[in-house]
Amino acid sequence: MSLNLYDSATRSVRPFEPLEPGRAGIYLCGATVQGSPHIGHMRASIAFDVLVRWLRRSGLDVTLVRNVTDIDDKILAKSAGADRPWWAWAYRFEQEFTAAYDALGVLRPTYEPRATGHVTEMVELMERLLERGHAYRGEAGNVYFDVRSLPDYGALTRQALENMSVVDEGDGEPDKRDPRDFALWKAPRPGEPATAAWPTPFGRGRPGWHLECSAMAQRYLGETFDIHGGGIDLRFPHHENEQAQSHAAGYDFARYWVHNAWVTTGGEKMSKSLGNSLVVAEVLRETPAAVLRYALGTVHYRSTVEFSDATLAEAAGSWERFSGFVARAVERVGEVPAEEVAGQSPAELPGAFVEAMDDDLNISAALAVVHEQLRAGNTALAEHDDIGARAAQLQVRAMLDVLGLDPLAEPWRSGGSSAGGAGSPEHDALDSLVSAVLAERVEARKDKDWARADALRDRLAEAGVVVEDSAGGARWHLKGTH
Numbered sequence: 163m164s165l166n167l168y169d170s171a172t173r174s175v176r177p178f179e180p181l182e183p184g185r186a187g188i189y190l191c192g193a194t195v196q197g198s199p200h201i202g203h204m205r206a207s208i209a210f211d212v213l214v215r216w217l218r219r220s221g222l223d224v225t226l227v228r229n230v231t232d233i234d235d236k237i238l239a240k241s242a243g244a245d246r247p248w249w250a251w252a253y254r255f256e257q258e259f260t261a262a263y264d265a266l267g268v269l270r271p272t273y274e275p276r277a278t279g280h281v282t283e284m285v286e287l288m289e290r291l292l293e294r295g296h297a298y299r300g301e302a303g304n305v306y307f308d309v310r311s312l313p314d315y316g317a318l319t320r321q322a323l324e325n326m327s328v329v330d331e332g333d334g335e336p337d338k339r340d341p342r343d344f345a346l347w348k349a350p351r352p353g354e355p356a357t358a359a360w361p362t363p364f365g366r367g368r369p370g371w372h373l374e375c376s377a378m379a380q381r382y383l384g385e386t387f388d389i390h391g392g393g394i395d396l397r398f399p400h401h402e403n404e405q406a407q408s409h410a411a412g413y414d415f416a417r418y419w420v421h422n423a424w425v426t427t428g429g430e431k432m433s434k435s436l437g438n439s440l441v442v443a444e445v446l447r448e449t450p451a452a453v454l455r456y457a458l459g460t461v462h463y464r465s466t467v468e469f470s471d472a473t474l475a476e477a478a479g480s481w482e483r484f485s486g487f488v489a490r491a492v493e494r495v496g497e498v499p500a501e502e503v504a505g506q507s508p509a510e511l512p513g514a515f516v517e518a519m520d521d522d523l524n525i526s527a528a529l530a531v532v533h534e535q536l537r538a539g540n541t542a543l544a545e546h547d548d549i550g551a552r553a554a555q556l557q558v559r560a561m562l563d564v565l566g567l568d569p570l571a572e573p574w575r576s577g578g579s580s581a582g583g584a585g586s587p588e589h590d591a592l593d594s595l596v597s598a599v600l601a602e603r604v605e606a607r608k609d610k611d612w613a614r615a616d617a618l619r620d621r622l623a624e625a626g627v628v629v630e631d632s633a634g635g636a637r638w639h640l641k642g643t644h
Contacts, residue, residue, distance in 0.1 A: 166522055167389075169418045169419055185223045186223070186224045202431075208268060211566055228273075285363065287376060296410035454477075492570070542554055
């Protein structure tokens with residue numbers, strides 16, 4: 163394949179050459195389920211969803227592993243503050259993250275392992291590091307990684323050890339040899355529940371933040387795999403420490419490091435400490451899911467998304483144009499089957515689109531090609547060119563599908579919900595009611611009772627039903643679904 167990706171480790175765009183021809187393994191740092199997901203969390207999942215879709219469209223068998231961190235200091239502190247069991251607290255928010263991924267059309271990963279389910283693999287990795295002289299025991303239950311034992315520590319972020327700040331959780335532990343050493347295993351702290359510790363040869367305790375990812379990546383993808391991804395804020399210390407402990411264990415680990423940029427609001431990175439986190443569920447009360455996905459997913463993954471009302475308005479306009487064209491094309495020439503849309507290989511897609519996607523996922527250039535096909539499709543519809551309209555529908559939908567935005571794919575086909583979509587009992591019932599109102603409107607227009615016709619249309623609009631008049635008659639859709 164001809165994909166080129168920016169590798170954060172080398173700080174260069176490199177040709178992507180899979181470790182195994184025809185296959186790709188990706189490890190993506192997932193959620194720490196301490197609270198509800200905000201739109202900043204969704205940036206990485208959408209960015210890597212597009213990468214996975216493009217790799218699969220290019221013929222690769224992709225294994226995506228996205229972990230869940232379901233035990234850490236913040237989860238324990240917040241669950242204690244809410245007087246809830248830590249495991250119930252974590253599972254509640256894990257479910258919220260899953261709902262957010264599904265709402266935004268993010269494909270399910272191949273595996274989604276939890277940290278708490280892989281203590282055995284973590285113990286094995288620690289024993290290996292101790293045997294190789296890269297880790298040491300502190301007080302009972304504590305195990306630390308010795309950063310000075312690894313010559314290439316700091317290679318990922320190109321930092322010299324003496325210039326590194328001490329940012330790891332557990333700063334100030336008196337049993338560390340060096341303040342920059344990081345915790346592999348942590349002894350229980352006073353007041354922590356007994357259920358938040360596991361017996362190990364080093365004493366009871368729980369994993370440090372970094373250990374879990376190295377253990378799970380090796381478990382599901384092997385000692386060497388293709389791509390490790392995550393937000394750019396994870397490069398240090400998390401990814402630096404992952405690479406260090408994996409290299410120290412004798413594993414090549416990730417061959418490419420791919421990082422996405424932040425979402426900002428008012429020019430500041432989203433974070434709970436700044437008070438500007440926008441919870442996904444709350445945003446979706448006012449914004450159609452497809453519009454939110456468009457806003458977060460159609461900016462280059464290495465560029466910052468400035469989230470604002472203007473951003474959403476621009477995304478809504480673009481989504482309306484794409485989905486509106488598809489609806490008109492389907493009405494005119496019928497729906498191109500989903501299998502045909504999914505079967506469009508890069509060789510069958512517009513060359514400029516393929517070139518843009520292969521250029522480090524240059525989505526802005528790819529979208530320009532989609533807009534060109536959209537204009538061609540609208541022209542074909544206006545000129546009653548059914549062959550051209552069908553061809554444009556196929557191309558537009560196939561390209562949008564790469565971006566996770568084909569209007570006739572789930573969840574958009576169902577209006578951004580798993581229930582109530584076309585063909586469902588809810589949709590059929592609503593269609594019957596709306597059709598009755600539209601029939602009344604037709605009669606009012608025949609009688610030239612324009613005031614009544616407008617009133618009927620306004621009544622539907624107040625209920626969130628958008629009516630579009632065309633030469634073939636009126637059609638309707640729910641606001642934000644086309």
